Amino acid sequence: MSGDSEVKVRAAVSRGVGMVTSIEDLLLAAPGPGEVRVAIDACAVCHSDLMFLDGGWSIDFPVVLGHEAAGRVVELGEGVDNVAVGDRVVVSLIRACGACRACRRGHDVACTGDLALRNRSPLSDLNGKPVTHGLGTAAFAEQVVVHRSQVASFADSVPAEAAALLGCGVLTGVGAVTNTARVGKGDSVVVIGCGGVGLSVVQGARLAGADPIIAVDPLPAKQEAALRFGATHSTGPDGTTDRLVEATGGHLADHVFITTAAPGAFAGATSMLNRMGALVLVGIPAEGVTVEIDPGVLAVANQRILGSKMGTARLCEDVPRLIGQYQAGLLDLDGMITSTHSLDDIDTAFDEARSGEVIRTVVVFDHADNVKDPSG
Ligand SMILES: [Zn+2]
Ligand SMILES: [Zn+2]
Structure with missing residues (x-):
């Protein structure tokens, strides 16, 4: 059911170090083979986002950041069989081709496979100029296109804000303990x-x-x-x-x-x-x-x-285990969410994360925005 038309999405576009973020309509390409399109429900602010925004690490501007997310699968590219349309999924930057030497050894975080999304951004502005797909995810946007290995499904009973934390921060921290050390x-x-x-x-x-x-x-x-x-x-x-x-x-x-x-x-x-x-x-x-x-x-x-990059995690193994621990009351995700903000208020979320006074602040998306007709 691979589509061939791009969709228009509202996204938080960062245009330079130290600049305020602008909320703009961008074009998001249809998912290619092995890729999925996900409507984002929640995306937490991670310190890595701030490192790029504040110039600690270099990146090509303009960029859409955001890589600790949860949403719902809305479209599958050719050959995707790990998730179905309608599945609720954690979205992460960990991308694994499944075929390179690292992937064959289960080292998804060290994948060197030549995936199409490593060479092209699915995002462009309305004039067709490319916009960087921040950390291969770009989830400060209503929808994303990512590789199928970047998503792992979870049960409907888990709130999106909690599940989002499994995309980076919690996966990185718990994984460092269990997988790396x-x-x-x-x-x-x-x-x-x-x-x-x-x-x-x-x-x-x-x-x-x-x-x-x-x-x-x-x-x-x-x-x-x-x-x-x-x-x-x-x-x-x-x-x-x-x-x-x-x-x-x-x-x-x-x-x-x-x-x-x-x-x-x-x-x-x-x-x-x-x-x-x-x-x-x-x-x-x-x-x-x-x-x-x-x-x-x-x-x-x-x-x-x-x-320990990303908790040496494999999404397909770590996300189900962490979700299970959350559901059993062993892993506290809700207590880590200090505040939530709308996409329009994302600079406030960045400021809160920068001040270090919040544990996690999460950008939440209004679901009505997320069910746009794919034709545009
Ligand atoms: Zn992160
Ligand atoms: Zn690989």
């Missing part, structure tokens, strides 16, 4: 940074049976939030070592997760590690940030440094 029962864990990703690491560590779980954040409100989400201890950055020594009886941490992009968080992080410990790098700093590491110390202490 493989935290076990009784492991001692330090979590540096208690935003949406950090609190998801805290939740993942709690689910894995880690103890103690020491949450570190400069903001007292975030320290309190971490305790609500399952941290056993919380502290500001200056008190980390004391707290760690006290909570572990001097054994230090089996895992230190850095979930912030703040350069200061990386310096000295390995000194918190126990023998056999692992430093898990989750937050992605601005381009050009470097840290010094003493390789001798790491070698002698059998310590590891692990990069």
Whole structure:
């Protein structure tokens, strides 16, 4: 049932670093082979969106950002069999061809396959000029076209705002614990940074049976939030070592997760590690940030440094598991949503996320806008 006509969608268009966002009508191409069109119900603001908006990472403007989303499938390209029209789906930036070496080994986050959407944006302005498909998703828009591997379906009983968080922040945080670091029962864990990703690491560590779980954040409100989400201890950055020594009886941490992009968080992080410990790098700093590491110390202490992009997740496995944990009351998604905004109010959502005072703010779409006739 692949269509051949583009649709008009309202989207939040960012035209340059530091510029306010404009809400514009754009043209969205029909899904090609292996692609799906999804009407977006909710898309959370992630710090990665802000890194592009604020110039920390480079991107081609104009761009539509937004990559932590949930919606409903409205059109299938040729050969799509993992979802059906009408399915409610989580939408993520993780895109896996299924055939390259990484995909064959189950490493979806490392896919190098030559997918059509890697080479062309499905978005253009009304004059036909291309608009960047931000993070391969562009979900600050009424509808998106993404590769079939970027969606995973979920039950009707789960609110879209909650499911959206599984597209990036929660997937990244919980996945870092379960997939990347493989935290076990009784492991001692330090979590540096208690935003949406950090609190998801805290939740993942709690689910894995880690103890103690020491949450570190400069903001007292975030320290309190971490305790609500399952941290056993919380502290500001200056008190980390004391707290760690006290909570572990001097054994230090089996895992230190850095979930912030703040350069200061990386310096000295390995000194918190126990023998056999692992430093898990989750937050992605601005381009050009470097840290010094003493390789001798790491070698002698059998310590590891692990990069963790998107929680080393596979959507087809991780989303159903996380949805199940949410439905069983084990994973708190609703408590992570501090505010919601309409698309027209997206700059307020960006400001709230930038201030660090919200856990997650979600842009919600009026459903009436989402059922436009595909012909335009
Ligand atoms: Zn993200
Ligand atoms: Zn691949």
